[in-house]
Amino acid sequence: MHIPDAFIPLPQAAVYWIIALVFLALAIRWARSELNEDKIPLIAVLAAGIFALQSFNLPVSMGTSGHLVGGALAAIVLGSPFAAVFILTLVLIIQGFIFGDGGITVMGANILNMGVIGGFVGYYTFQGLVKVVKNPYLSSAVAAWLACLIPALACAVEMSIAGTFPLVPGLVAMGIYHAIIGVIEGIVTAVIIYVLAMARPDLVDTSVGVASV
Amino acid sequence: MIDNKTFIIAGLLISLLIGTVAVFLASGDPDGLESTALVVSGQKELAGPSPEEGDPEVIGTGSFAYESPMPDYSLGEEMGSTGGIIAIVVGTIITMLIVMGASYAIRLSKNSQ
The missing domain is CATH 1.10.287 (Helix Hairpins)
Known part of the structure; x- marks a missing residue:
């Protein structure tokens, strides 16, 4: 759901940039207090993996494809929605400037949708669910599915404000496509969290580790 | 470990x-956003296949253009x-x-x- 430059008028794009920069500042504050010698390898590997997986478009029927976004993954593994903002911002900068994937003026909106909304929805859904169902993999799969769907709906609303999509058809199409794309998000997120928890149980957030015992 | x-x-x-x-x-x-753009611009049915020559960005009105060094993750x-x-x-x-x-x-x- 990388928005291209043509889809949002400049004044609106600027507003999304301002919102994104506020969350980026908070994400840098999070990084200052949380990143240590052990967490830096994890955040670097997660970022590389998210970049690679975002290039892997899988067919989801209806003439559409989708890939992992990774907001929920980053937030759950590193134990903070700001981890998602931090990683997704850097990934989106690289994608936009080097690969033309996602626009430059609209990068604030893309950071807001995939980093901020994806990160917060993924993190808090996971934290709420894991206490109830006691299964970190099921919880992370559901959280990741929502962290794909909700940003897509937010994107549809932004497209409607921009005058690019009509509101209801935009919400319907974005919702249907991303409800299916979210299944990829859910499965891939759960599998990666499982692998990370096996390889380095000390690195993943305690809410993943403790619940899996 | x-x-x-x-x-x-x-x-x-x-x-x-x-x-x-x-x-x-x-x-x-x-992707989902491009498919939606094709649907709302009348180039694609919601559940139908995507057109070979469809252009999702035709719906956009912005004029800002940026030429990236490796567009679409390719070197041409x-x-x-x-x-x-x-x-x-x-x-x-x-x-x-x-x-x-x-x-x-x-x-x-x-x-x-």
Whole structure:
């Protein structure tokens, strides 16, 4: 759901940039207090993996494809929605400037949708669910599915404000496509969290580790 | 349990492998946002196939244009999948280095206070 430059008028794009920069500042504050010698390898590997997986478009029927976004993954593994903002911002900068994937003026909106909304929805859904169902993999799969769907709906609303999509058809199409794309998000997120928890149980957030015992 | 260095190398290799496989296997269908753009601009039915020559960006009204060095994760038609692999490998390594560099820079700024 990388928005291209043509889809949002400049004044609106600027507003999304301002919102994104506020969350980026908070994400840098999070990084200052949380990143240590052990967490830096994890955040670097997660970022590389998210970049690679975002290039892997899988067919989801209806003439559409989708890939992992990774907001929920980053937030759950590193134990903070700001981890998602931090990683997704850097990934989106690289994608936009080097690969033309996602626009430059609209990068604030893309950071807001995939980093901020994806990160917060993924993190808090996971934290709420894991206490109830006691299964970190099921919880992370559901959280990741929502962290794909909700940003897509937010994107549809932004497209409607921009005058690019009509509101209801935009919400319907974005919702249907991303409800299916979210299944990829859910499965891939759960599998990666499982692998990370096996390889380095000390690195993943305690809410993943403790619940899996 | 594996140490940090092994973890980084293994993580990078797995990421590069995924990216390389993606060059050959990734679907060429438009993504969810592009499909929606095709639907609302009348180029595609909601559940139907995407048109070969559909242009999702025709619906956009903005005029800002930016020419990236490796558009669509490729080095152009003539470089084919080799160009695609180079683009993905470069992108994956740059991503890891930038995130690692930013993380260390933030940490240093904290320690120097």
